[in-house]
Each structure stands twice: as C-alpha cells, then as structure tokens.
Amino acid sequence: MIEVKDVTKSYGPIEALAGVSLDIHQGEIVGLLGPNGAGKTTLMKILTGYLQPDGGTVTIDGLDVLTHTRAIQARIGYLPENAPLYPELSVQAYLKLMADLREIPEAEQPRRLSEAIVATSLQDRLTQPIGTLSKGFRQRVGLAQAILHKPKFLVFDEPTVGLDPTQIVEIRRLIKRLSQESTILFSTHILSEVEALCDRVIIILNGQIKADQRLSTLAATADAILVLxxxxxxxxxxxxxxxxxRTVEPLQTADAFPAYRIVGTDASDNDLCPAIYDLARQRNWPLRELRRDVRTLESVFNLLATGG
Structure with a gap:
C-alpha cells in the first residue's frame, strides 16, 4: 500500500532523513519509534504530502505523492502532533467545517459525522468550544476529523503525547478499533505504546532506519533462562x-534460587531449551524453571541507540 524508496531530507546542514526505505502493507498497525529529532515527523509529513523530499520516491496505492498529492491526501487521515483545531468553534461546528473541506457530500455528512463522533466518544461535548476542552478531548477531536472521510490510511504523530494514563488507554483502544478498517502508521518515542498496539515496529535513529521487524521477531533471542x-x-x-x-551468566533473583542465562551463539531460530532440559535430566538437577529468553523493546532500542 505504501512504498518509500531512498528518501532524503535536509534542513540546511542537518540531515533529517538519510536514504529511508520502507513498505507498509494494507491492514497493518506500524509503530514508528525513535527519540525526539530522529526524523519521525519529517517522514510523516513527506508521506502525507505536506513536505517534499530532497530525493527518493513515495508511492501510496500506486500513486506518486509528488504528482498526485491531492488524490493521496483524500485517502489519508492525518493527526499531527499539534492538531490544527479552532478553539473558538464548538466540536460540532469544527467537524462540520472539516466535512465540508473534505468535500463529503451533504447527504452523507450526517452519517459520517455521527460515526466519527461515536467512535471518539464526543457525544457529550458537541456544543462545547474546543478551547475549553481538556487535552485528551482535543486529541479526540483531532482523531475525529482524521477519520471523517473513512480514509484507507491513518497517520498519527505522537497521538498520546501529554495525556494522562486514563486518556492514553482510551486513545489506544480507539486506535485498535480504527485498525479494523484502516492501515495505521503512528509515531512515538514511548516504547510501551508500540508494545501495546503494534505487531510491527520501525526504529529510526539519526534519520536512518535501524530496524524494521515484527515485535515477536525483534524480541526473540537464542538465549535461555534456567532456574534450579x-x-x-x-x-x-x-x-x-x-x-x-557462547557463555553462561549467573543471574540474581529476588527469591535467591540459583539462576543462569545461557547465551546462544546462533540466530534466534536455534532454541537451546531442549538440550538444557536433557542435560538437567541426566544430572538430576532439581529444575524450577526453564524458558527461552526474550528481549524487551527497551533493550533492543538501547542496543541500537548505542551501536551495539
């Protein structure tokens, strides 16, 4: 559905994107993960046609973003980090304005507005000026305008930034529901956000993609944990x-049982557990726990960030 090839973008001497390439397929929820200044927002602005790259190509549904910008934007729902809201308008008036700007036919507008309002739980805020809403409800208004026209592709830039824990959970639930009808790409620097929502993660650092894998693959290791x-x-x-x-490392456990991490030499498809279990049986070791170790997204991210 989306194909990015060798995209570059610089702001003066600062290289924001350095030859970025990626593919996003229909129906995926993809998390774009990276620290502030990594190039996430620049990439999203290029994908949505709000910014031109210095080099490379971006195609969505087979259309080039540079030559078919309006057609592509009609298929995209975009929520930037700071949603472009009009504080003096009521929620209802703002969404009606956006429906007109999206050129949704008048006959379809009541249904589309109702669906977006219900999806974002804004029924009780329709007559309230946007400027008087909490941060969480303003984010919901931004999400509602992004889904009014039933886009095939949704782009969310830091959708939960500045929200309290309850609001974050609500926005995550909404994104999950939206994924039933749309392909979703959202950026964040919050690791738990990706773990909660995505099957696939793209990690971008210093304008370059350092990892592009499913979470299960990214977390897999050839290591095992043994507790006696x-x-x-x-x-x-x-x-x-x-x-x-490769090595055997003693581990400290809260309950003081003897524990070891057995570090494998091969790729993650080589499971050490069967051989360890056979050895434990032969030696009559009193086995308490044996499992394949997994890496957290945090450990993977830190490993990439430090060049490990």
Whole structure:
C-alpha cells in the first residue's frame, strides 16, 4: 500500500532523513519509534504530502505523492502532533467545517459525522468550544476529523503525547478499533505504546532506519533462562559444554534460587531449551524453571541507540 524508496531530507546542514526505505502493507498497525529529532515527523509529513523530499520516491496505492498529492491526501487521515483545531468553534461546528473541506457530500455528512463522533466518544461535548476542552478531548477531536472521510490510511504523530494514563488507554483502544478498517502508521518515542498496539515496529535513529521487524521477531533471542531449586556442582561448566552455547551468566533473583542465562551463539531460530532440559535430566538437577529468553523493546532500542 505504501512504498518509500531512498528518501532524503535536509534542513540546511542537518540531515533529517538519510536514504529511508520502507513498505507498509494494507491492514497493518506500524509503530514508528525513535527519540525526539530522529526524523519521525519529517517522514510523516513527506508521506502525507505536506513536505517534499530532497530525493527518493513515495508511492501510496500506486500513486506518486509528488504528482498526485491531492488524490493521496483524500485517502489519508492525518493527526499531527499539534492538531490544527479552532478553539473558538464548538466540536460540532469544527467537524462540520472539516466535512465540508473534505468535500463529503451533504447527504452523507450526517452519517459520517455521527460515526466519527461515536467512535471518539464526543457525544457529550458537541456544543462545547474546543478551547475549553481538556487535552485528551482535543486529541479526540483531532482523531475525529482524521477519520471523517473513512480514509484507507491513518497517520498519527505522537497521538498520546501529554495525556494522562486514563486518556492514553482510551486513545489506544480507539486506535485498535480504527485498525479494523484502516492501515495505521503512528509515531512515538514511548516504547510501551508500540508494545501495546503494534505487531510491527520501525526504529529510526539519526534519520536512518535501524530496524524494521515484527515485535515477536525483534524480541526473540537464542538465549535461555534456567532456574534450579538449589545449588548444584559444576552447573556452569556443564552448560558451557553444550553445542551452540557462547557463555553462561549467573543471574540474581529476588527469591535467591540459583539462576543462569545461557547465551546462544546462533540466530534466534536455534532454541537451546531442549538440550538444557536433557542435560538437567541426566544430572538430576532439581529444575524450577526453564524458558527461552526474550528481549524487551527497551533493550533492543538501547542496543541500537548505542551501536551495539
């Protein structure tokens, strides 16, 4: 549905995007993750036709963004980090204005407005001036205008920034519901946001894509965690002698049981657990826990950020 090839963008001496390439397929929820200044907002503005790249191409539904900007924008719902709201207008008046600007036919507007209002739970705020709404409800108004025209593709830039925990949960639920009908790309620097909403994550650092994988693949490792009921002799040496084991690291646990991380030598498709289980049976080790280790998104992000 979306294809980005070798996109570059600079602001004077600052290179915001350095040859970014990615594909987003229909029906996906993709999280664009990175620290402030990584290039997330620049990429989103290019995708939505609000900013021209210095080089590279962007196509959506087979149309080039530079030559078919209006046609593509008609298929996109966009919520920038600071939603372009008019504080003096009521919620209802603002959404009606946006429906007119989106050229939604008058006969369809009541249904479209009603669907967007219900989806964002704004029924009790329709006559209230936008300027008097809380941050959370202003975000909902921004989301409502983004989905009025039933776009095929939704772009959200930091949709939960500045919200309290309750509002964040509500916005996450809404994004999940919207994903049933639209492909969604949203940017964030909040790791838990991606873990809660996405199957796939794109990590961008210093204008370059450092990872583009499904969360399950990104989290997988070749390592295993072993916890025993009590201490045994020569455990580390025995584990280190297994095939595909690089190192064995003792772990500190809250309950003081002897624990070890067995670090594998191969890619994440090599599971060490069966061999460890066979060894434990042969040595009569009192097994308390054996599982494949997984990396958190935070550890993956920090590893990439530090060049590990």
């Amino acid at each position: 009921q009590d201490r045994q002799r020569d455990v580390e040496a025995a584990l280190a002698g297994l095939a595909h084991v």
